[in-house]
Amino acid sequence: MEEKNIVEQQVNETEYNDLVRVRREKLANLVAEGKDPFEITKYDVDTTSEEIKNSYEELEGKTVKIAGRIMSRRIMGKASFAHVSDAAGTIQIYVKRDDVGEELYNNGFKKWDIGDIIGVEGFVFKTKTGETSLHATGLTLLAKSLLPLPEKYHGLTNTDMRYRQRYVDLIVNPEVKDTFIKRSRILTEIRAFLDSKGFLEVDTPILLPIEIGASARSFKTHHNTLDIDMYLRIETELYLKRLIVGGFDKVYEVGRIFRNEGMDTKHNPEFTTIELYQAYTDYKGMMDIVIEMNTMLAKKICGDTVITYQGKTIDMGKWEKLTMVEAVKKYAGVDYYDWKSDEEAREVAKAKHVEVPKDATKGTVLVELFDAFVEENLIQPTIIYDYPVENSPLAKRKPTEPAFTERFEYFINATEFGNAFSELNDPIDQRERFEKQVEKKRAEDPETTAQVDYDYVTALEYGLAPTGGLGFGIDRLVMLLTDSASIRDVLLFPTMKPLD
Numbered sequence: 001m002e003e004k005n006i007v008e009q010q011v012n013e014t015e016y017n018d019l020v021r022v023r024r025e026k027l028a029n030l031v032a033e034g035k036d037p038f039e040i041t042k043y044d045v046d047t048t049s050e051e052i053k054n055s056y057e058e059l060e061g062k063t064v065k066i067a068g069r070i071m072s073r074r075i076m077g078k079a080s081f082a083h084v085s086d087a088a089g090t091i092q093i094y095v096k097r098d099d100v101g102e103e104l105y106n107n108g109f110k111k112w113d114i115g116d117i118i119g120v121e122g123f124v125f126k127t128k129t130g131e132t133s134l135h136a137t138g139l140t141l142l143a144k145s146l147l148p149l150p151e152k153y154h155g156l157t158n159t160d161m162r163y164r165q166r167y168v169d170l171i172v173n174p175e176v177k178d179t180f181i182k183r184s185r186i187l188t189e190i191r192a193f194l195d196s197k198g199f200l201e202v203d204t205p206i207l208l209p210i211e212i213g214a215s216a217r218s219f220k221t222h223h224n225t226l227d228i229d230m231y232l233r234i235e236t237e238l239y240l241k242r243l244i245v246g247g248f249d250k251v252y253e254v255g256r257i258f259r260n261e262g263m264d265t266k267h268n269p270e271f272t273t274i275e276l277y278q279a280y281t282d283y284k285g286m287m288d289i290v291i292e293m294n295t296m297l298a299k300k301i302c303g304d305t306v307i308t309y310q311g312k313t314i315d316m317g318k319w320e321k322l323t324m325v326e327a328v329k330k331y332a333g334v335d336y337y338d339w340k341s342d343e344e345a346r347e348v349a350k351a352k353h354v355e356v357p358k359d360a361t362k363g364t365v366l367v368e369l370f371d372a373f374v375e376e377n378l379i380q381p382t383i384i385y386d387y388p389v390e391n392s393p394l395a396k397r398k399p400t401e402p403a404f405t406e407r408f409e410y411f412i413n414a415t416e417f418g419n420a421f422s423e424l425n426d427p428i429d430q431r432e433r434f435e436k437q438v439e440k441k442r443a444e445d446p447e448t449t450a451q452v453d454y455d456y457v458t459a460l461e462y463g464l465a466p467t468g469g470l471g472f473g474i475d476r477l478v479m480l481l482t483d484s485a486s487i488r489d490v491l492l493f494p495t496m497k498p499l500d
Contacts, residue, residue: 019148023113027144037141043067043119050088052124053132059124066091066134067119067142069171075110084120085171092133093120099137108139115145115171163494176489182301183478183490187254189300190274193293199250199276204239206232206256213438213450214393217260219269220449229449232258236275237394237471238456241423244277244467245459252276254474265486266415266476269495275471277423283395283406286420286470287383290410291319294381301481309413309483316381319410323386324370332373336366363388363403378411393433395421412480418472425467427460 030036047064068086079096097105112118121138150172162169162176170177191201207230211218218231236255243251258270278285298305298316305317325336332352339345345365349356354372356365366388374384385408389397395405406422424430434452441450478490488494 016148020146023144023146023148026111026113027146030141030144035141037144040140040142043140043142045119048088049084049086049091052091052134053089056124056126056132061123061125063121063123063137064134065119065121068117069145070112070114070116070118072114080109084118090174092127092131093122093136094125094127094133095136095139099135100139104139108141112141113145113148115147115149116141117143117145160496163488164496164499166492179478179482179484179490180492182482183474186297186301186478186481187474189297190293191254193296194252194276197250197289199252199278200248202240202243202248202251202253204233204236204243204253204255206258208233210451210453211449212238212453213434213441215441219258219260234259235471236273237469238453240275240277241464241467241469242456242459244279245462245464249279250277263495265488268475268487268491271487271491272474273471274474275469277467277469279465279467281468282422282466283385283408283420283468286468287321287385287408289470290383290418290420290472297477297481307481307483309480310485312379312413314380314412314480316412318380320380320382322382322384324366324384324388325386327374327384328366328369330374331377332369334369336362339365361388361390363390367391375411375416376414378414381410381412383408383410392421393437394424394430396424396426397429415476417476417480418470420468420470423464423467423469425460425464427457430460431457 027037043065045065045067047059047066049066049068052059052064052066066084066086068084068090071083071085071090073082074080078098079094082093082095083090084093095105095109100109119138119140119142120134120136122134122136125133125135127133150168162173166176170180195201207221207223209228209230211220211231212234214234216234218234221230221232222228223230233255234257236253236257240251240253252274253276254272254274256270257273260269261267263269276289295305295317298307306313306315308314322330329335334348334352336345339348339362342359342361342365345362346356346358346360349360349365349368352369352372354365354368356368360368367390370384378384385406386398386401386404387395387407387409389395389403389405392405392407395407398404398406407420409416409419411417424433431452431454434457438450438452441448475487475490478484479487482490484490
């Protein structure tokens with residue numbers, strides 16, 4: 001069986017190489033005849049396939065010009081059919097020898113290949129079967145495709161090659177293009193939503209002069225002119241909050257983020273987030289934004305608040321709210337308020353077969369139990385709020401319960417989608433938390449260059465108004481709203497290890 005597969009592969013490679021050779025010979029002949037298609041600089045397109053179909057009654061019998069890629073052909077003597085794909089869709093063209101001329105028909109159109117890009121001038125009509133089509137009166141070869149497209153009925157199915165050659169994936173798999181059109185629509189709708197609420201879109205630095213103490217690992221580079229190491233940002237938070245200090249009340253950024261960490265179906269080293277900050281509100285104000293925005297997106301993108309993701313029905317219009325303590329009690333069966341000491345909390349974790357650090361506090365144990373028992377159950381949209389201070393270095397403490405912070409995360413399909421705080425604006429408390437964070441990171445990784453961002457602390461010393469902040473990942477949101485199983489399905493060019 002293995003020997004047969006090798007023989008078949010060799011035959012396929014030979015056939016493929018023959019097809020490539022023939023296409024290059026055709027190009028050489030065109031050049032020799034003074035018809036080099038790559039010398040053409042423009043073609044005056046005046047409509048699209050979609051406009052022709054949507055406005056047939058208005059355009060019937062009128063002459064229009066489209067351009068696109070030949071996706072199929074049926075050669076039938078003196079007249080032929082083809083399908084041409086443009087950015088908007090695909091339309092059938094009818095090519096008759098007597099209308100375009102014998103030379104263009106026989107020595108041009110009939111010799112062109114699937115994948116070639118052409119311009120078509122003609123009048124709009126419907127065939128006997130009722131298909132809206134374009135009756136060609138003129139044809140122009142605009143670019144020669146030197147490599148054959150994947151075979152029509154099997155397409156580009158190899159997942160690895162689809163990601164590596166997204167340009168081919170987009171050509172032969174229309175549903176892939178639709179995913180990225182929806183991604184663009186999602187960003188447009190989010191921007192419109194935030195703009196309507198008075199938020200200002202801004203840009204903050206991607207290259208940073210220090211590695212901050214957060215747990216995420218940074219990418220490191222070197223600036224030759226300044227002769228200093230610099231780091232790609234792992235968040236946009238600290239610069240955006242500097243802008244609140246500076247007097248802006250509402251700001252947001254659609255930002256590329258870079259983390260030198262693992263890769264799986266939910267993680268890519270570079271990804272897109274939106275972070276927004278609003279003065280004079282708190283994390284409950286951010287909850288309202290999350291619910292309103294996500295409900296709106298489901299309606300606009302999917303047509304309903306009830307959507308399907310990987311076979312699961314999810315109602316984006318209904319949100320449950322639980323404190324972390326309530327969630328752990330509900331799904332793990334233990335109550336944080338029963339623990340009289342850190343040691344007792346560690347004993348509870350041990351009884352639940354959850355590993356925690358030897359010096360784990362009650363708050364740390366609570367988070368570990370949440371990770372072990374709760375998250376997997378949060379299929380429907382759920383807001384988990386009031387996080388322990390131990391894992392929330394940038395969130396404000398709850399005045400009534402200083403062991404907890406005014407922080408929430410929201411979950412859909414057992415996945416965390418976003419994170420929000422009542423922002424910590426006490427510079428003394430912030431400095432202490434930063435220093436503990438950096439100390440912990442250095443203990444875990446002796447090679448780290450993590451530092452405290454003292455300039456941010458200085459900004460807080462000038463005064464940060466009470467502020468609510470929210471950050472969420474665009475890629476996971478697009479996955480959800482397009483029913484895509486992997487983050488690579490919603491990134492045009494996901495990070496890939498180079499082929500040898």
